[in-house]
Amino acid sequence: MKFRTFAAFVAPSIVMMLIFIAFPLVTVFLNSFRITQPVVEQVEVETCTAGFLEQTCTTEIKTQPVLDAAGNQVTTTEWVGWLSYERVLGLAAMGEALAEGAWAGILNIDFWKALRFTLTFTLITLPLVIGLGLAIAIAVNNAARSLKGPVIFVSLLPFIITPVIGALSIRWLFYGDGIVTALLEQWLATDISVAANGWAIEFLMMFYRVWHVAPFAFVIFYAGLQTVNQDTLESAIIDGANRWERLKYVIVPHLMPLIIFVALIHLMDAYRAFEEVVGFSSQAYRITLQWLTYDLLTPDDAGNRAISRASASAMLTMVGIMILLIPLLRRTWRDHHGES
Amino acid sequence: MSTPRAMRMPLGLRLASSGFLAFWLLLAAFPILWIAVMSFKSPVDAFSANPWEVITGPQTRGDGAGLSLLDIGLGAVMLWLSARIATRSLPRIVAQLTPPGLLVAGWLVGAVLFAVGFLVAFVGLLPLVVAPLEAVTGPFGRPVLGLTTEHYVAVWVDNAFYRNFINSMIVTAGVVTISLTVGTLAGYALARSGSALAFWILIIALVFRALPHSVLVAGYLPVFINSAQILEPILGENAPTLYGQPLAVIAVLVSINQPFTIWMLRSFFQNIPAELDEAARVDGCTHFQAFRWIIMPVMWPGVITTGLFSFLLAYNDFLVTSLLLDAQNQTMVPAIAGYFNRETTTTDQVEAVAAAVSITAPLFLLVMIFQRQIVSGLTAGAVKG
Incomplete structure (x- = not known):
């Protein structure tokens, strides 16, 4: 294919990615080092009220935004260096906590709280997703042929459902006097309040994520199971391997590339966790890195968005993604050079 | 294809395997099915701590919104008929009436017409037929299952x-x-x-x-x-x-x-x-x-x-x-x-449930129709790599 034809085919896609992905990345990078805010001026206002003999006048100093000729607010942009990063990382509060030796105090700072949760969340759900996906794939593979279609249909539901709605559907089973909580209360004869307990919410968020992603792992492992070499399995039987050994030494090594693939995809997606916080309304107890950026971008009560701090927190989130990406990139690189 | 004897599973393992599968299916479908059930009940029933009350909805029935055995029977027959039409007659009619090359457009028109026809028959005609029948059939006409569509009306119309x-x-x-x-x-x-x-x-x-x-x-x-x-x-x-x-x-x-x-x-x-x-x-x-x-x-x-x-x-x-x-x-x-x-009444919450079910319903249809494509899409990137 000549370069000109190639360019013509690819151009629309590249242009869109440049405008809407590469360009915003540059602005985010720049915005994280500068703060844009409305210019305010202090004016002396004299207010007079009618009084006997003389008017009573008071003067006070008011702060008000400067407006230009068209009536828009005038804004200034200042380069502030690492200030926004310092604020997001809460360096001042962190220094205090360290000086007092109160390590736990660090986890009260939003960013570190979010980082702690996101990492625990990602690392705990990873083996569960792979284990459950593999177990379902093997169970479906053993099931009668006529059952497979309906089983795959039902299994796809948690994966296909809108993430926020999926989280909500589990929340309604547990929050308040949800039926599962009610059953647990009856069984344990205690009062349980899920919505006010950080650890219970954390558990539910992980449960939701495993429920949501396991079908994806299942479908991929199931496809991989169809290509297991039957001759190898038979030789393993002749060599006296039992069921467990066959799973461990034949099937799992065969699926290994797929397990790595699922693990990488899951790491990237779980690190970007966001919908759980919305669905479980967990912001008072547990937040994720992406939610932190989202929260800074949402207008506060005065209608201001903390763009600079949001940009800084976005850049910090990206650092993590880059670390997670390195193994995936190396794999693609190897595949490419293996092919050619 | 017969499985070699050595590969066949002992009974215990087979039971364990199918038991696990049944458990997973319950886990996968239950939250979604449950919110679908909740969305049709009055707030007291929907958030009742007793699962049986959520399903049968005594309060909803008490408010006069319920299905009788007759309703359920007729509804099931109608659903079965429409499923048959959708899977048997519809493809034939679409294939006959659309000129070649426009099959996608033909299917779109067919699906929309079918959906409209279904809604008219189910929401428009069925109640008209059922009301006089219920009056004469006695015990079969009495409501047994609480069910109300008021939340859907509130969400979609109000x-x-x-x-x-x-x-x-x-x-x-x-x-x-x-x-x-x-x-x-x-x-x-x-x-x-x-x-x-x-x-x-x-x-x-x-x-x-x-x-x-x-x-x-x-x-x-x-x-x-x-x-x-x-x-x-x-x-x-x-x-x-x-x-x-x-x-x-x-x-x-x-x-x-x-x-x-x-x-x-x-x-x-x-x-x-x-x-x-x-x-x-x-x-x-x-x-x-x-x-x-x-x-x-x-x-x-x-x-x-x-x-x-x-x-x-x-x-x-x-x-x-x-x-x-x-x-x-x-x-x-x-x-x-x-x-x-907004932390408000339980009515608001049931309306949220109804809205959630409304959002999920199209996805449900999508998996039903395109299951094969979704599976092939998921495996396309992975299996070869």
Whole structure:
């Protein structure tokens, strides 16, 4: 294919990615080092009220935004260096906590709280997703042929459902006097309040994520199971391997590339966790890195968005993604050079 | 195919395996089924601590909204009939009436007509028939199962959820069409070109796919809000404010989706033998002609699968749409957050449940129809790699 034809085919896609992905990345990078805010001026206002003999006048100093000729607010942009990063990382509060030796105090700072949760969340759900996906794939593979279609249909539901709605559907089973909580209360004869307990919410968020992603792992492992070499399995039987050994030494090594693939995809997606916080309304107890950026971008009560701090927190989130990406990139690189 | 005896499983293991499978199926379906049941009950029943009361709905029945055995029987017959029509007669009629080449359009018209007919029969005709019958059948006509559609009426009619629905449809339709048009061209070229440039484009796309969406939105927001001022030198007086515009959101979602789309389409195009377009080129076609006349007719399975995933991304999105759209252009998923964020009555909560079920229903249909394509899409990227 000549370069000109190639360019013509690819151009629309590249242009869109440049405008809407590469360009915003540059602005985010720049915005994280500068703060844009409305210019305010202090004016002396004299207010007079009618009084006997003389008017009573008071003067006070008011702060008000400067407006230009068209009536828009005038804004200034200042380069502030690492200030926004310092604020997001809460360096001042962190220094205090360290000086007092109160390590736990660090986890009260939003960013570190979010980082702690996101990492625990990602690392705990990873083996569960792979284990459950593999177990379902093997169970479906053993099931009668006529059952497979309906089983795959039902299994796809948690994966296909809108993430926020999926989280909500589990929340309604547990929050308040949800039926599962009610059953647990009856069984344990205690009062349980899920919505006010950080650890219970954390558990539910992980449960939701495993429920949501396991079908994806299942479908991929199931496809991989169809290509297991039957001759190898038979030789393993002749060599006296039992069921467990066959799973461990034949099937799992065969699926290994797929397990790595699922693990990488899951790491990237779980690190970007966001919908759980919305669905479980967990912001008072547990937040994720992406939610932190989202929260800074949402207008506060005065209608201001903390763009600079949001940009800084976005850049910090990206650092993590880059670390997670390195193994995936190396794999693609190897595949490419293996092919050619 | 008979399994060799040595591979056959002992009874205990087989029981354990099917028991586990049954447990998973229950786990997978239960939350979704349960919110569907809740959405039809009055608030007291829906949030009752006793599961049996949630299912039968005594309070709802007490309020006079319920189904009798007669209703249930007739409803089941109607459902069975419509399922038969949908699976047997509809494909035949569509195939007969549509001219070749317009099969997709024919199916769309057929599906819409069927849906309208179903609604008219189920909501319009059935109650008219049932009411006089219930009066004469005695015990069979008495309500046994509490069921009310008032929350759906409240959500769709009173709270104007149909507006959010229309917005969702505009955004998803835009995203699917544009991202497929742009993506097939790029995916085709990337599959056919072995150059280093193509490889680097794919690598960069991979990096872009991993970016958290909030990072990108942080880049859009200041620009979109001030776009009227920024674009003024170029576009003059009528420079638009991009914030709140569905078109801007469509462009954003298409671009966010683009890396995934081109990777997926590329792997589908690689399965179409390159000899096919080489033969066309020998016969004197240009690359564009070869693409138009040789590749396009055979690429539909891959395009449909990729389209499904684009649809899901646009339909399920919360983050981008909630930050970049204003209230009047809001799509369905962010709109639902409005229900459960205000700490109000249980009626509001059941309405949120009804809205959630309304959002899920189209997805349910989608899996039903396109199960095979979804599975092939999921495995396309993985199994070969």
